[in-house]
Each structure stands twice: as structure tokens, then as C-alpha cells.
Amino acid sequence: MSLVQSGQTQKNDDAEILDALIVGAGFNGIYQLHRLRQEGFKVRLFEAGADMGGIWYWNCYPGARVDSHIPIYEYSIEELWRDWNWTERFPAWDELRRYFHYVDKKLDLGRDIRFSTRVSAAEFDETRNHWVIRTTDGDVVRARFFILCTGFASKPYIPNYKGLESFTGESWHTGLWPQEGSSFAGKRVGVVGTGASGVQVVQEASKDAAHLTVFQRTPILALPMQQRKLDVETQQRMKADYPEIFRMRRETFGGFDILRDERSALEVPPEERRALYEKLWQKGGFHYWIGGFADILTDEEANRTMYDFWCEKTRARIKDPALADKLAPMEPPHPFGVKRPSLEQWYYEVFNRENVSLVDVRETPIEEVVPEGVRTKDGLVELDMLVLATGFDAVTGGLTQIDIRGTDGVTLKEKWTEGARTYLGFATSGFPNMLFLYGPQSPSGFCNGPTCAEVQGEWVVDCLRYMREKGRRRIEATAQAEEGWTQLLNSIADMTLFPRADSWYMGANIPGKPRQLLNFPGMPIYMDQCNAAASKGYEGFVLD
Ligand code: N01
Numbered sequence: 002m003s004l005v006q007s008g009q010t011q012k013n014d015d016a017e018i019l020d021a022l023i024v025g026a027g028f029n030g031i032y033q034l035h036r037l038r039q040e041g042f043k044v045r046l047f048e049a050g051a052d053m054g055g056i057w058y059w060n061c062y063p064g065a066r067v068d069s070h071i072p073i074y075e076y077s078i079e080e081l082w083r084d085w086n087w088t089e090r091f092p093a094w095d096e097l098r099r100y101f102h103y104v105d106k107k108l109d110l111g112r113d114i115r116f117s118t119r120v121s122a123a124e125f126d127e128t129r130n131h132w133v134i135r136t137t138d139g140d141v142v143r144a145r146f147f148i149l150c151t152g153f154a155s156k157p158y159i160p161n162y163k164g165l166e167s168f169t170g171e172s173w174h175t176g177l178w179p180q181e182g183s184s185f186a187g188k189r190v191g192v193v194g195t196g197a198s199g200v201q202v203v204q205e206a207s208k209d210a211a212h213l214t215v216f217q218r219t220p221i222l223a224l225p226m227q228q229r230k231l232d233v234e235t236q237q238r239m240k241a242d243y244p245e246i247f248r249m250r251r252e253t254f255g256g257f258d259i260l261r262d263e264r265s266a267l268e269v270p271p272e273e274r275r276a277l278y279e280k281l282w283q284k285g286g287f288h289y290w291i292g293g294f295a296d297i298l299t300d301e302e303a304n305r306t307m308y309d310f311w312c313e314k315t316r317a318r319i320k321d322p323a324l325a326d327k328l329a330p331m332e333p334p335h336p337f338g339v340k341r342p343s344l345e346q347w348y349y350e351v352f353n354r355e356n357v358s359l360v361d362v363r364e365t366p367i368e369e370v371v372p373e374g375v376r377t378k379d380g381l382v383e384l385d386m387l388v389l390a391t392g393f394d395a396v397t398g399g400l401t402q403i404d405i406r407g408t409d410g411v412t413l414k415e416k417w418t419e420g421a422r423t424y425l426g427f428a429t430s431g432f433p434n435m436l437f438l439y440g441p442q443s444p445s446g447f448c449n450g451p452t453c454a455e456v457q458g459e460w461v462v463d464c465l466r467y468m469r470e471k472g473r474r475r476i477e478a479t480a481q482a483e484e485g486w487t488q489l490l491n492s493i494a495d496m497t498l499f500p501r502a503d504s505w506y507m508g509a510n511i512p513g514k515p516r517q518l519l520n521f522p523g524m525p526i527y528m529d530q531c532n533a534a535a536s537k538g539y540e541g542f543v544l545d
Contacts, residue, residue: 019043021465022134022144024120024403027055028450029438030150031101032076032458035108040466045144046110047136049119051180053101053110055152056450057094062178062388063185064201065094068344069449070286071231072239073257075100076451077247081107086236090229091286091344122404123147125433130474130545132434145474146465149400149437153445156398158391158511160193163369170374172387175202185210188385191375193367195221197343199390206388207351214382215352216360216367216375219503220328222311222337226344227285256444256452256524259292266294266303278310290338298338298497298522308337318349327361328352335502341446395505396441396519397421407431420508420515422487424478424541425531427460433477436461442490444527446506446520456524460531464539475545482541494518 021037023030026048037044050058057065067074071087085103088096105111122135132147157176159165165172171183175198185206192202193216200223206213246258253259266274274294281289289311296303315329328349351357365377374384394402401414408431416422416431423429426443427436438457439445445453468476494500499518503509507516521527534540 017143018131019045019142019144021045021146021148022047022120022132022142023148023150024048025055025150025152025155025399026050026053026101026114026116027057027150027152028076028454029152029458030055030148031104031110032454033148033150033438033461034110034113036458036462037465038113040462042465042469044113045142046114047118047120047142048114048116049155051117052098053105053114054094054098055150056154057097057101059155059176060178060198061094061098061180061182062173062175062198062202062205063182064205065175065178065198066091066201067093067097068197068226068287069257071236072243072246073250073449074451076104077243077250077455082240082243086233087231090231091226120403122406123435124406125408125435127408130434145434147405147435148461149403149435150439151399151403151437152450153396153399153439154393156394156402157389158394158398159389160391162367165370167372168370168374168384168387169372170385170387172389174389174391175199176393183386185213185386187211189374189383190214190386190388191216191382191384192388192390193362194390194392195219196390196392197221197341198392199388200343200345200348202388202390203351203357204346204348207347207354207357210356211385213351213357214360214375214384215357216362217327218362219334219340220330221343222308222333222340223315223343223345223348224287224289224311225282225285226346227283228346250449250452251456251528252525253291254447254523254525255287255291256448256456257287257291259288261292261295263295265296265300266306267296267300269294274306275310278307282310282314286344287342290342298336298499301336301498304336304338304498305333308333311337315349320353324352324359327359335504336498339497339499339506340502340504341506392505392510394511394514395508396445397508397514398511400437400440405432405435407435408433418515420487420517421519422483424483424486425534426486426521426527427457427531428476428478428542430478430480430483433475436464441519442486442521444521444524447522448524452524456528457531460528460535463535467535467539468544471544473544476539476542477545478542485541490518490521493522497522 020042021044023033023046034046119137121137131145134142157174186209189212190206190210191214195217249258250256281292316325319325375382405413421441423442508514
């Protein structure tokens with residue numbers, strides 16, 4: 002697909018230096034490529050996968066589908082949405098891939114993308130103010146700007162189970178699913194993990210696995226997706242509202258077209274509160290999460306009203322009361338919504354089936370993996386397929402897994418040993434001309450990918466244009482600005498209930514990872530801060 006051949010950008014003379022090298026062909030990277038090219042920059046994109054899509058390339062397990070409803074989860078570029086129609090309100094991975102191919106064709110992107118090319122290392126050349134970037138296949142490229150669009154979930158987390166390598170059946174992490182596919186039919190399947198990926202795999206596997214064993218550590222507080230088929234006529238009508246929806250997603254907390262009720266849950270009479278919860282529940286998707294009252298994520302008592310409604314609705318779907326206690330306990334495992342809820346379609350009914358069993362690994366831990374399956378405290382669970390839906394070294398892992406060295410020779414991974422530190426969630430001191438999108442201390446996990454790609458993306462495009470117009474060659478966040486941003490985010494975290502859950506939002510899903518709120522809650526406030534800094538000549542940065 003790529004027309005940039007291996008070695009083509011290797012020479013050292015200035016004429017061969019790119020304006021920017023982008024890493025990653027998901028929503029963010031593709032947007033950067035398109036916009037920077039439009040602005041006349043010489044830019045290339047390297048992608049580790051063999052195709053576009055980012056997360057939708059790697060996560061191609063049966064049932065993988067997006068949790069942001071249409072048209073939130075697409076670019077707002079009219080040239081694109083006018084002629085594109087989806088088949089479902091929450092599209093699956095394969096339809097999302099088709100969308101990327103459509104975008105590629107419309108915007109003619111492929112000629113500047115090199116696939117199957119993993120960036121492994123980069124160092125800043127201080128004398129020339131550019132990055133020297135290396136790939137695993139030995140190529141070297143030079144670029145003034147190094148723009149990382151590696152996504153929030155590009156480094157899978159695989160628990161360190163004793164004997165994992167000895168398993169003789171199929172074993173897949175959801176984020177490294179085989180591109181040729183693999184079916185559950187007739188197999189004894191074990192799924193470890195009940196996050197969003199686990200829920201989706203479990204739903205699919207329950208249909209035709211000979212037996213499905215779900216290994217749960219913490220119950221997911223999953224919400225009804227309310228999936229619907231979409232026809233072309235309906236979408237043509239919906240398109241009249243698209244410009245307004247796209248405007249709205251820039252101005253709301255999570256980049257959706259959903260407004261919250263600005264009252265406290267506690268100041269509303271119980272019957273009125275319940276009526277709102279019922280309405281949000283019927284709307285489906287994330288309405289119940291982000292369309293509720295203003296203090297749901299900050300006040301425990303308010304939060305409990307949402308948990309209790311969720312619990313009542315969910316328990317009604319599970320026949321066995323003992324299983325209901327495991328899947329939807331009367332006492333919350335953590336406040337509602339501070340660990341990302343998943344969207345489900347028939348997840349809770351799965352556990353009413355004869356061919357499905359649940360293992361609570363807090364009570365019955367996995368002791369080891371053996372050739373025939375998984376040995377728990379209670380004995381052997383024989384398996385033909387072991388699915389690890391165990392998540393990702395989220396938000397930071399995609400960046401720190403690259404050996405990136407800044408001006409003092411320290412790697413990004415070393416710099417962030419005690420926790421990620423950035424300025425505006427775009428840059429970090431000691432690493433000039435390096436900008437990351439959808440990264441730590443930006444809205445990332447709290448905001449859907451396409452919205453962030455455009456809103457954050459335009460800030461980056463403006464920055465590069467400004468540098469060119471002013472004849473500047475180097476931009477670097479100051480340590481002081483970075484300290485201020487990190488303190489701001491930590492103080493916001495302390496005002497919320499987010500620290501009360503062991504989630505990937507807090508970096509708490511990875512053993513040994515520093516605990517910190519990795520995402521900035523609230524897109525509009527975030528962008529106000531970023532735009533204010535830009536309008537003051539990039540305050541908090543040193544330009545040279
Ligand atoms: O990962 P997760 P994910 N033993 O980290 C469990 C997006 N996404 O891939 O909760 C046993 O959420 C872990 O248990 P616990 C979405 O933003 C979106 O599912 O830590 N269990 C948890 O249950 C999502 O939030 C979609 O106690 C272990 C699970 O593994 C994000 O990606 C689809 C364990 C990991 O859940 C990540 O979701 C998929 C161990 N040693 C993903 N280690 C859409 O719908 C971990 N677990 C768009």
C-alpha cells in the first residue's frame with residue numbers, strides 16, 4: 002500500500018530532512034498526516050501494523066466494536082461524512098477498517114505511509130535541531146518534528162503467569178488477535194479479564210464455545226449498548242444535524258453530544274432522579290455514564306444513587322443469585338464510572354447459559370498455566386483456547402516502549418519512572434520538537450479518538466505553522482510549566498472519585514506503575530488552557 006520505499010528517506014543532507022515524522026496510523030496519526038500535508042509540510046507516517054486503523058487494526062477479535070455512537074466516532078470533515086454511511090450505531094472493527102480505507106482513498110494518504118514499520122528508537126540531534134529516528138528494520142529517518150500518535154492502548158499487558166508458554170492450545174491477547182481470525186466454535190475457551198475487551202469476547206464466545214470459563218477479578222459495571230442497525234435514509238436525515246453535533250463534541254466533557262444535568266443528584270427528588278436514570282438507560286451507550294448529574298464523579302453519596310440503579314437493573318437479568326452477587330454485588334467494588342464502564346449487549350444473560358461458568362480469581366486464584374489449561378486453587382480447568390483480555394499499559398506504554406532519548410541522554414521511560422510529566426499533555430521537557438497526541442495528561446481516555454484527533458490535532462498543526470512563520474527551529478516545554486501542569490492535574494484528581502478505583506485511568510492496572518490520573522477530565526477546560534498558552538506565543542515553552 003505504501004509508496005515510500007525502505008531506505009528512501011535515509012540520507013543525511015538537509016534536503017532529505019522531513020518536517021515531521023508521524024508514528025501511528027490510527028485516527029490521530031491519519032489526521033496529522035492529512036492536515037500537515039495540506040499545510041505544505043513534508044511529512045511521512047510510519048505504522049507498525051500492516052494496515053491503517055490503529056486500535057482497529059490490532060483489536061480484531063470477534064465482537065470488537067466501538068463504544069462511541071455514530072456520528073461521534075468519525076472525522077467531522079464534510080468531504081468524508083457526506084458520502085459515508087454506517088450499518089450500525091456502534092460499528093464493529095471490520096467496518097471501522099473499511100472506513101479507514103475509504104478515508105485513505107478520499108484523502109490519498111497511503112503514498113506517505115509506510116506500513117509494517119515499527120519505530121524503535123529516536124534521539125534529538127542538538128546541533129541540527131532535529132530527531133534521528135530508527136526503525137526495527139534498521140532504517141534511519143531525520144525529521145524536525147517527531148509526532149507520536151501511538152494511541153492509548155498499543156502496549157498489551159500480559160500477566161506474568163507461571164507456565165504460560167507451556168500451554169498447548171491457542172492463546173491470544175485481545176490486542177494481538179491473529180489477523181486471519183480464530184473462532185471459538187466447539188472449543189473450551191477461557192477468558193481472563195472482564196474489561197471492555199473481555200465483555201465483547203465473552204458475548205461472542207458464549208454463542209458457540211463448547212464451554213466458556215470467565216476468570217473475573219473485578220466485576221465490570223457494564224451498560225446497555227442499545228445497538229441498532231442504521232439504514233442510509235435514516236443517516237441522510239441525521240446528517241442535517243451533523244455540523245451541530247460535531248460542534249458540540251468540541252464543547253462537552255468527553256467529546257460527545259451528551260450534556261450532563263448540572264444539578265446535584267442529591268438535590269433532586271428520588272422519583273425525578275430515577276426517571277432521569279431510566280431515560281439515560283434507554284438511550285444506551287455512554288448516556289448513563291456522562292449524561293447524569295454534575296456530582297456523580299465527585300460525590301460518593303450522589304455516585305451511590307447511580308450504582309444502586311445500575312445494580313438493580315443488572316441483577317434482574319441474572320437468574321442465579323450467587324452469580325448476581327459476583328457480577329453485580331449489592332456493595333459497589335468502587336464508585337460507579339471511575340473505572341471505564343463497558344457497553345454490553347447480552348453480557349449478563351451469558352451467565353444464565355449452561356455452557357458458561359464464572360471463576361472469581363480473588364477467591365480462586367490462577368496458580369499456573371499448564372499444557373492442558375489453567376490450574377486454579379480448586380483444580381485444573383481444561384482449555385483449548387486461552388484469551389487474555391487483560392488490558393494495556395495504557396496511555397504511556399505506547400510512548401515509553403520506544404527508546405526515545407532527549408537532550409540529556411535520558412530516555413522517556415527513565416524520565417517517567419516516578420510518573421508521566423508533561424506540559425499540556427503535548428510535550429515534556431528535555432525532549433524538544435517532540436509532540437504527542439492522545440497521550441498522558443491530555444483528555445485521551447476520557448475523550449473519543451476522532452474528537453481528540455481533531456481538537457488536539459489542530460493545536461499541533463497551528464504550532465508547526467507558527468514555528469515556520471516565525472522562523473523558529475526548536476520548541477521545548479519548560480520544567481517549570483511541566484511541574485505546574487502536573488500539579489494541576491493531580492489537584493483535579495483529588496477533587497474526584499477517580500483515585501478510588503484500581504483502573505488504567507490511574508495507571509493502577511500495571512504492577513509497579515506509578516499511580517496518577519493519566520487523563521485530563523474535561524475537554525473544553527483542557528483546550529482553553531492549551532489555546533491560552535498558544536495565544537501568548539506558546540507560553541510555558543522555550544522557542545529558539
Ligand atoms: O482492558 P481493561 P480492556 N488476573 O484494563 C483483568 C478500550 N476498549 O482491554 O479490573 C486476572 O479495562 C482486569 O481485572 P481488574 C476501553 O477504553 C474499548 O478490556 O484490574 N484478571 C480487567 O477485568 C477500555 O477501557 C472497547 O481487577 C486480570 C481486565 O483484565 C480499554 O480499551 C473494547 C489480571 C482488563 O481490563 C481497555 O479495555 C475494548 C490478572 N493478572 C477496549 N490482569 C470498545 O468497546 C488484568 N486483569 C470500544
